[in-house]
Amino acid sequence: MLDTAHVVRRVPGRKSSGPARSGRRRPRLGPYLLILPSLVIISVLLLWPVLQIGQMSFQKVGVRQLRGEPAENVGLANYRQILGDGFFWTTFRHTILFAVVAVTATLLAGTLVGLLLSALGKRMSAFVAGGVLIAWATPPVTAAIIFAWLFGTTGGLVGWLLDLLPDWLAGSGWQDYNWFATPLPTYTVLTICVVWMSFPFVAVSVLAGLRTVPGELYEAARVDGSTAWQRFWKITFPLLRPVFGVLLVLSVIWDFRVFTQLFIISGLANRDSFNLSLYGYSEAFGSLNARYGLGSAIAVVLTLIVLAVTAVYTRMIIRQEGVA
Amino acid sequence: MNARTFRRVALNTAGIGVFVVSVFPVLxxxxxxxxxxxxxxxxxPHPLPAHPTWQHFAFVLNGGVAGVSFWDYFANSAIVAVSTVAISGLLALxxxxxxxxxRFRFRTTFLVMLLVVQMVPAEALVIPLFIDLKxxxxxxxLAGLVAVYVGFALPFSIWMLRGFVAAVPRELEEAxxxxxAGPVRTFFRVLLPLVAPGLVATSIFxxxxAWNELIFAYTFLKDQDKATLPIMLQFFFARSGNDWGPIMAASTLLTLPVIAFFLTVQRRMVSGLVAGAVKG
Structure with missing residues (x-):
């Protein structure tokens, strides 16, 4: 949900000078008082709801429970219901396929732009970086609406452009084509929109990482007659591996749970195009017959997937950051 | 044209291409x-308006959407965003x-918790938080919404500010x-000015x-007069899907403050990003 906000939080590499000499300080109440407010808020607003959602996924929770009636335990019934439902697997497939395509495209585009920014002259680089920042700063709601307009039917720019192309290449009738009627075109637009919004962060991070690589390495490699391709894989990539690791994790987290953009361009009425987060939300809030338990079970599945995919890298970050 | 000039031209062309792709949708x-x-x-379609008009902006500003003035939504958004920044910034610091x-007991546990908690998809928590707030x-x-946003902003803010605080030489505090100077005075006179760039960076995030968030606001706030700007925009778009003039005017009004903010502080932000995270 933090969107660009969590951008940097886990970019590694910094060895915290940390509590270097604090051994001399007597442990007192001070640090506990300092973290207390944050700890309380995080516990109440993040940790407790995580436990609740786990619990609710084994319960039948509806509108009555909002009025305080106790929830009925149903064991694994919610999980049995979703896992046995073909529609769940459709949303599951949408989630995975979208994440794979969007993450790959984002990392590829972001890395290329990052390399480009470092290769450009100083003023040109600042100019392009300024433009890239604008894409980064655009709120997800606005971005989704703009792309819905670009791909719209009356006056939409993309349909007009595609119709300008010769018919043997692009076909015809694009100006009347509804991009949001079926899943494949919907997800095509969604992918373009999400990649457009997320490549800037990758580019800026790669650029920041590249600035830390000593130029002598490249010069030495150039003297030895290496190609640009070799220099990237033999110098840049190994040195920036931690940065790429973190960017991969962040992209995976963001793209697995993409919600806002799909909610805007496709909406709750268009069930065929649901992904897991929209499906879970719709079960809970999409109709008058609220099924919070079922929605929770879907959210748990989504969370477990994200945690499984990111577990390896989370461990890596913990080690690198010298937290322990 | 020798190889070096060719390379320069190719790179600059690619740079302009990237710039156009980045900026075009907003333009x-x-x-x-x-x-x-x-x-x-x-x-x-033409790239620029032949006969520019303010009519769509006037429509949005005068409450053409849901009969509530744009400035009411704007005020709600501003209250929520500013409160989130102030509270999370102070607590995170x-x-x-x-x-x-x-160094204290459970310090490591606390840090690992901060990291792991951010892996949980926020959308998953909308159900329990809805029930709790109910x-x-x-x-x-708006207070309930601010509390939720502070909760989501805190782990990241603490994680990021930690690096900035650690970078302040301890000798300054000892001096x-x-x-x-007592601890309180040292904090305000020595530490605070030196971590200010870090605070700026976390504040932006x-x-x-808070400014951009849609799902929690959409789920929690039911009255139009409490709604924030993203809700207004979503509502407007869902209701009158093809009325692009006013929709784009409203989108522009939502987006420009963020972009202006971003561009003014970008220098500090990028350097903060680098200092706080990528390399020390």
Missing amino acids: WMISTAFKPNQEIFSST LAATAVARF HLAMLNS AAIDG SFIT
Whole structure:
């Protein structure tokens, strides 16, 4: 949900000078008082709801429970219901396929732009970086609406452009084509929109990482007659591996749970195009017959997937950051 | 043309291409917002309005959407975003000071918790938080929304500020102590000015979190007069899907403050990003 906000939080590499000499300080109440407010808020607003959602996924929770009636335990019934439902697997497939395509495209585009920014002259680089920042700063709601307009039917720019192309290449009738009627075109637009919004962060991070690589390495490699391709894989990539690791994790987290953009361009009425987060939300809030338990079970599945995919890298970050 | 000039030209062309791709959708939004309807729905679109008009902006500002003035939504958004920034910034600074300056029991546990908690998809928590706020009778209030945003902004803010606090030389604080400053005074006079760039960076992120957020606001706030700007925009778009002029005008009004904010502080932000995270 933090969107660009969590951008940097886990970019590694910094060895915290940390509590270097604090051994001399007597442990007192001070640090506990300092973290207390944050700890309380995080516990109440993040940790407790995580436990609740786990619990609710084994319960039948509806509108009555909002009025305080106790929830009925149903064991694994919610999980049995979703896992046995073909529609769940459709949303599951949408989630995975979208994440794979969007993450790959984002990392590829972001890395290329990052390399480009470092290769450009100083003023040109600042100019392009300024433009890239604008894409980064655009709120997800606005971005989704703009792309819905670009791909719209009356006056939409993309349909007009595609119709300008010769018919043997692009076909015809694009100006009347509804991009949001079926899943494949919907997800095509969604992918373009999400990649457009997320490549800037990758580019800026790669650029920041590249600035830390000593130029002598490249010069030495150039003297030895290496190609640009070799220099990237033999110098840049190994040195920036931690940065790429973190960017991969962040992209995976963001793209697995993409919600806002799909909610805007496709909406709750268009069930065929649901992904897991929209499906879970719709079960809970999409109709008058609220099924919070079922929605929770879907959210748990989504969370477990994200945690499984990111577990390896989370461990890596913990080690690198010298937290322990 | 020798190889070096060719390379320069190729790179600059690619750079301009990237710039255009990045900026174009936003420019198209602004351009559409100024176009009269017959130009918007023309079968041969033009990049710039031939006869620019303020009519779509006037419509949005005068409460053409849901009968509530734009400025009411704007005020709600501003209250929520500013409160989130202020509260999360203050609390994060306190906690970051604790983890960067002291070694205490559960410090590691606390840090690992901060990291892991951010892996949980926020959308997954909308159900339990909805039910909790309902029980606390805080569902339809901006205060409840601010509390949730602070919760989401805190782990990241603490994590990021930690590096900035750790980078302040301890000798400065010791010198202040020798000169007779107490801990509170040292904090405000020595530590705070030096971590200010870090605070700016985290503030931007929490501001954008709160300003842009749709799902929680959409789920929690039921009254139009409590709604924030993203809800207004979503509502407007869902209700009158093809009325692109006013929709783009409203989108422009939501987006420009963020972009302006971003561009003014970008230098500091990028350097903060680098100093705080990528390399020390």
